[in-house]
Amino acid sequence: MDSDAFRLEKTLTYQLHQLAKLxxxxxxxxxxxxxxxxxxxxxxxxxxxxxxxxxxxxxARLANLDKSQASRAVVSLVGKGIIEKRSDSRDARAFELFLTEAGQLVYTDIVDLIVQRNEVALKSLTPREKQTLFGLFSKIHQNLSQ
Structure with a gap:
């Protein structure tokens, strides 16, 4: 790549990071x-x-965390009373994870935060522009998942 033509601010990862921080x-x-x-x-x-x-x-897969990150999060959240784990009835070596009542309340707060973040970020877009944006994200996701 020609370093004279390279523009950091024109890269997808840079833009996504900047948007997340904003x-x-x-x-x-x-x-x-x-x-x-x-x-x-x-x-x-x-x-x-x-x-x-x-x-x-x-x-780990659904939260886009590696297994060790997911395990640390689970241990911490079990300690905070937000997650409970029980032995998997099909595999004694595995655990099933679920939210406790307190975890459900925290989940409600997180959903409110996610909705607020989306409203702030997308407030000037029309419904059609939002549809286009998420369609483009889907295409990029497919490119990276192959």
């Missing part, structure tokens, strides 16, 4: 900060709340 600065996280979650724990709760009971491997 969204983080514009959203009120006070509801979530009271329970002191890191990003992996937040994604773990969001995924478990959305999909229901999962194994650690399923959780």
């Amino acid at each position: 969204i983080d600065r514009r959203v009120d996280y006070s509801d979530i900060q009271r329970i002191a979650l890191n990003a992996g724990e937040g994604r773990t709760i969001a995924v478990l709340g959305y999909y229901g009971t999962l194994s650690v491997i399923q959780l």
